[in-house]
Amino acid sequence: MIQNTIKLELMDDTSERVIHNTFTFDVSENIQSIGLQLYHRESIWGTYLVYDPTGQLRAQYVTGKTPQPIVIHEQMEGTSPYTTAGSISVGTWTIEVIATVANKENIEKPFIEVQFDTERTDRSTNELYWNEMAGNPERIVQNEARWYKGDFHTHTIYSDGQMTREENMASAKNQQLDFFVATDHNIVPTSWVNDTSVLVLPGIEVTAPLGHFNILNTNCSPFEDCHLGDMLTEQGMNNIIAGQYGNALISINHPFLTEWKWLFNDTPLNKVDTLEVWNDPTYGYNPQATEWALIAWDMLLKDGHRITGIGGSDSHLKPEERYEGSEEASLIGDPGTFVYCEGLSVTNLITAVKQGHVVVSRGEKISCQLEQFIAGDQCDRSTGEIKVSIDTNEAIEIEWVVDGEVVSKIMDNHASYLFNWSDDAYHYIRVNVRRADGTLYGFTNPIYFNDKNPSLHTWGQLLELMKEHVHD
Template structure:
């Protein structure tokens, strides 16, 4: 069989296009060759449904050739696909556009995407391989194929990873295999793929702990979901209604679905120029993390990241226990630099360290929920927090009682040459602390700070270069209680404006 399907794309076109084709008899492999005009990458993604209506493939038209396939095995199925039988009947192919990219790239122009649908043997751009996560014919992660309890490393320690990454499934430029090589070079232990409105259905062989994720992407903001077990129910509606008033409804429903199913919701780069978060009515109870450092090599990142840290402080001042995470948001090849950047954008910069008693997907999720995390650049921070001899981790509630709780905060800061500036931030107030040099490249601090569990108290650690650039953030410990005044993000924005 061979059929050509054309999609006409413009600013005036619908966000989601649909065409049908017929498979006359059972096939071993179905191939899609999508010819994207030069200079028009990343304008949208393709979705393929089989004769039952089940989604069998989803892929952003991004970097490199777009020669895709779905087959009976992972070796004959492109990333983002679901292996299984290719049965006769009416199949459907959808093309969903990213409205913000279309506006940026096309302007008032119109283009045609030609898609050749065939069973003629052809090259596959990037097959999944043998490690398939999903059940046959569906976008549900199979507990038989993906083991949430698998122990990748048995030690009790701080594990390094990245909670915001991209590969060629969406708009990243690296293959999955190259991404794993770079992750090992960056001494990472875990990796969370978060593609734009797309879900990985498998992975390459690796000894890293891979936690399934997704980045829900709209014109008015992005958020990550960690530990997903299936494709979010309203994903196609999010594509179809992007840029319309209905969009906010589907965003809210997706966040509610995530919380119901036990996925972690993380607010991405909330102040980053055109990608800032604009859904002011978002309930603060609905997300567990805020991305406080996003791709620090990007032009507008330093100031927007500092705003995100201030935003999280305002949340804590209002009594909300929400945790800071980092994300490289890396899209580029290793030799590429953003304009004006001295360093490449690479997964693991920043790194987020999570304290786990053995590294498994389940343990990783549990510790993120508890806030047992540090976010760093160019260094590793090992905090040691004690009260009356009892040790606490970042994110913990201090259980000692009294109006004069003495907290001893020690921390090692390893791997930097220049003596850093270090602050303990208590209830939003920055308190500079003395920094001692332990050995060349290793520094430490030790401070006592008083807390009072009769009121709401919290303390976190922040590390910066002498010139002020970000080096590290350690999530707060806290005691006492507070009835929050603010319930939505826009109310926190107002508080930030007042301050």
């Protein structure tokens, strides 16, 4: 029996493209579920979050292909994905909405319809349970000490992706991935496909007008302690970045990609764990954005920062789809980010990334080693030979990058570099690998020698240094 339905109209009294509203509604006794539906035109891209009277985040929604209505139910099987089942508490509930409007002229005002049910509803079923491997971070799911291939940036229909969660899993298996992180815009998954063949970690892409960043491996939303509106200010975003997310990674996404580049000048660099140096190589603007990201990353490394360089497919399309002008499919796991782990588990994976045991490649894994030292290690040698090899018949060029400068290039899939430090100063060595046409094949994280206290402290300081390289 339906008890009540209310309509919450989004109000917009500014000339800006961003609408930010907060609503409250009261829930009476004997309610078993709350259904919510957002009615809007295509020109709006938005997020809303629902909090119960205790302040617990109970529902997350992003426009796109998310099935509606969103249902918060007492029982798990009646609860929509990206919501949390449990008692429908009596009292005042809150909805926070943030939306970007493409065209504000002659637009009908969007609204949210909230429906209260006193009987169990079958409008939504949540038959997908969280991947048990991610639910136990210490569990070793593969025992072998080796390089594991994965992807740190993926999307589904629950934000603006084209693939369901089941299709994500199928594509990941087809790409021979060992793991990936689920990073839909502004929402953290509360359930996933019950398939243990690929390790799936929960994550979120915090998506603001001035840039996007991922929180990798978090079961809690940044908006449990912060607000959606905090994404609109420098201090607010710094508060989100500084949140407590357990054993998680803070990763700046596609930092120089057109309208989605990172423009928060006050971002403290010591809070950044990883930089998404390489975003989907099949997207037309990304080859140039990646070259700028490589330059910026080397500036950070040269300054003494140990920020791990990673890749992310940013997968939005189905495997058979292409971006306009591209001859290649945009696939999950392209580029592939390879992480060396002493057995694959959530804890081992995150620890290894923090240590820099990472190489990124569109093809075969790049082997870069100095005796027992691999990418991310600090070496105590003053002289030695680093060897690089790629198991491919493709014509490729290896670039040796020493302290931020390309010091040598060789057309071969095997190469070595002799170093001889005459001082105790900080140094690092890594490689870029390119195809014969100059396009990027992959890169390694550095092997480090000694330490250096960084002089760059904010992202804005880095952008100042990048002005001579980046041109809109």
